[in-house]
Amino acid sequence: MSTFLKNASMHRSLMIGGVLTLLLLSVAVLSLFWTPWSPTAIDIANKLKGPSAKHWLGTDHLGRDVLSMLMSGSQISIIVGFLAVSVGLLVGVALGALASTYRGWVEELIMRMSDFSIAFPIIITAVLLTAILGPGTVNSILAIGLFNIPIFARITRGAANAAWAREYVMAAQTCGKGRLRITIEHVLPNISGALIVQATILFAVAILAEAALSFLGLGTQPPEPSWGKMLNNAQTFVGLAPHLAIFPGLAIALSVMGLNLIGDGLRDVLDPKLARAR
Amino acid sequence: MIAFLLRRIATFLATLAIASAVIFAALELLPGDPAQIMLGIDAPPDALEALQKKLGVDRPVVERYFTWIGGLVVGDMGESFTYVMPVSDLIMTRLGVTLPLALLAALISVLIGVPVGLYAAANHKTPRDYGVMIFGQLGIAIPNFWFAILLVLVFSIYLGWFPAGGFPGWDAGFWPAIKALILPAFSLAIVEAAIFARISRSAVLDVLREDFVRTARAKGLSRKSTLVKHVLRNAMIPIITICGLELSSLLVGTIVIEQVFNIPGLGRLVFQSLTQLDLMVVKNLIMLLVALVVFINLVVDLLYAVIDPRLKHQGH
Numbered sequence: 001m002s003t004f005l006k007n008a009s010m011h012r013s014l015m016i017g018g019v020l021t022l023l024l025l026s027v028a029v030l031s032l033f034w035t036p037w038s039p040t041a042i043d044i045a046n047k048l049k050g051p052s053a054k055h056w057l058g059t060d061h062l063g064r065d066v067l068s069m070l071m072s073g074s075q076i077s078i079i080v081g082f083l084a085v086s087v088g089l090l091v092g093v094a095l096g097a098l099a100s101t102y103r104g105w106v107e108e109l110i111m112r113m114s115d116f117s118i119a120f121p122i123i124i125t126a127v128l129l130t131a132i133l134g135p136g137t138v139n140s141i142l143a144i145g146l147f148n149i150p151i152f153a154r155i156t157r158g159a160a161n162a163a164w165a166r167e168y169v170m171a172a173q174t175c176g177k178g179r180l181r182i183t184i185e186h187v188l189p190n191i192s193g194a195l196i197v198q199a200t201i202l203f204a205v206a207i208l209a210e211a212a213l214s215f216l217g218l219g220t221q222p223p224e225p226s227w228g229k230m231l232n233n234a235q236t237f238v239g240l241a242p243h244l245a246i247f248p249g250l251a252i253a254l255s256v257m258g259l260n261l262i263g264d265g266l267r268d269v270l271d272p273k274l275a276r277a278r
Numbered sequence: 279m280i281a282f283l284l285r286r287i288a289t290f291l292a293t294l295a296i297a298s299a300v301i302f303a304a305l306e307l308l309p310g311d312p313a314q315i316m317l318g319i320d321a322p323p324d325a326l327e328a329l330q331k332k333l334g335v336d337r338p339v340v341e342r343y344f345t346w347i348g349g350l351v352v353g354d355m356g357e358s359f360t361y362v363m364p365v366s367d368l369i370m371t372r373l374g375v376t377l378p379l380a381l382l383a384a385l386i387s388v389l390i391g392v393p394v395g396l397y398a399a400a401n402h403k404t405p406r407d408y409g410v411m412i413f414g415q416l417g418i419a420i421p422n423f424w425f426a427i428l429l430v431l432v433f434s435i436y437l438g439w440f441p442a443g444g445f446p447g448w449d450a451g452f453w454p455a456i457k458a459l460i461l462p463a464f465s466l467a468i469v470e471a472a473i474f475a476r477i478s479r480s481a482v483l484d485v486l487r488e489d490f491v492r493t494a495r496a497k498g499l500s501r502k503s504t505l506v507k508h509v510l511r512n513a514m515i516p517i518i519t520i521c522g523l524e525l526s527s528l529l530v531g532t533i534v535i536e537q538v539f540n541i542p543g544l545g546r547l548v549f550q551s552l553t554q555l556d557l558m559v560v561k562n563l564i565m566l567l568v569a570l571v572v573f574i575n576l577v578v579d580l581l582y583a584v585i586d587p588r589l590k591h592q593g594h
Contacts, residue, residue, distance in 0.1 A: 116297070119293055119297045119571055120300075121526070121530045123533050124567060127552060127564060128305065131305050131557070131560060208421055212423060216534060235538065239435045245428070245431065249420070249424035249425075252420075254419075256420075256421075260415060260419060
């Protein structure tokens with residue numbers, strides 16, 4: 001009975017997460033071809049209007065259509081999330097796998113490097129990058145990507161070290177395969193589940209962080225629509241036009257929740273051992 | 279224990295050394311001539327030269343770096359270009375706002391998060407547990423600056439209970455000052471409370487599965503005293519670790535929340551000096567924030583060793 005309940009709730013979180021994420025992706029794709037209005041078209045005569053049949057989610061302080069801006073803004077969130085997670089995944093997994101393959105001083109060096117990186121939270125890295133490059137979307141991608149590297153390195157090394165103690169690795173060693181070859185052919189495929197789960201969750205973190213950085217003015221710059229920037233503008237008019245603050249925040253929260261739910265669901269499916277321990 | 283302590287302190291110092299080099303490179307070397315950046319490209323040559331001399335840009339890089347570090351050790355951070363006062367005075371004033379804000383937020387998040395997590399664990403797999411889990415999902419998905427705007431909308435604009443922003447200063451009296459920090463602290467705390475609830479719940483559930491809990495119950499200890507004497511102590515280890523990590527993320531979170539509420543703390547100072555290109559202030563501020571984050575991690579590690587005796591002998 002309890003297993004049944006667990007399976008049901010597990011599939012429920014995967015399902016809800018899947019629907020939310022699919023919605024996010026379809027909106028982003030749709031916005032490439034169609035938005036109700038142009039997201040950058042200014043119409044001062046119709047500024048700060050609440051939701052209506054003409055503008056479903058109302059207009060902002062420059063009379064731009066909020067729904068159209070939200071739809072286009074999803075592109076930046078997805079692009080930044082995807083690239084930042086890719087940077088973290090590629091570099092982090094490579095480092096973690098190297099550490100676990102060669103152990104000894106290689107492992108020590110890589111792990112100390114990843115300890116060091118806790119000193120630089122995303123916002124601080126973004127401030128430093130802004131001083132060097134000026135504000136922009138590239139900053140967000142780099143700052144979040146750099147933050148992701150040690151997380152992936154640690155997860156990879158931990159899971160890979162556990163895999164090295166397993167029988168199938170010993171069997172491969174007995175066959176005379178080299179350590180690097182074993183890592184690529186046996187260890188990495190076997191820990192891919194944990195990495196996929198982590199990538200999903202860090203995608204959610206990246207969407208949150210991108211929004212925070214553009215809210216602060218360090219990330220994506222106008223007129224490119226981004227959810228964080230929309231909230232920054234909304235703040236000034238929150239008393240006059242609360243809808244401006246409500247919809248972009250909902251978009252961020254639902255996207256992040258969708259990805260987190262998928263991550264949780266996948267963890268239960270791909271890594272039953274972890275799921276039981278929770 | 280001593281070896282562990284020394285090793286941990288050595289790592290702490292090494293981390294600070296590398297971090298300071300990274301910050302120095304990012305703010306003084308990579309962007310180009312700091313004096314030129316501060317004054318702009320149309321700066322008159324004599325003013326430029328004067329500032330270059332004042333900042334010491336004409337001296338070799340290594341010397342500049344060590345002058346900075348030497349100053350930091352004795353608390354001298356140089357002078358702010360825009361505020362025309364010692365950077366250390368500037369930072370101390372701002373710290374008097376940011377630190378209370380972060381601590382208040384930490385207090386609120388622990389007071390909400392940990393009991394909620396324990397409540398969920400004690401009611402494992404009941405609707406109450408699922409309710410807490412939904413709160414947890416919501417809490418980690420909501421951006422804190424959005425939550426801040428919503429709080430302002432409800433509690434300042436509609437209800438008028440709290441100010442929508444600004445900070446009267448501690449001179450205005452304890453209550454007005456605290457009142458100005460309550461909404462910011464709650465906006466910071468809600469995400470952390472959700473994380474605390476999730477962590478405490480799973481920490482308690484993990485410990486409940488241990489053999490020593492069954493033994494305690496078998497030898498006749500009541501459910502309640504097993505929970506208090508055996509489960510809580512053991513569950514505290516992961517909770518304290520997260521506590522430390524969350525304290526540093528609260529500190530960094532103040533950077534965002536101070537922007538929302540217009541609170542004159544360190545976070546606002548970071549942005550003010552960044553837009554005014556007052557690189558001396560940015561450099562020292564970032565160094566201070568990084569040092570605080572690393573220091574909190576050190577304290578967490580040491581606490582960890584005190585609580586979990588097994589760690590004393592291993593050293594990580």
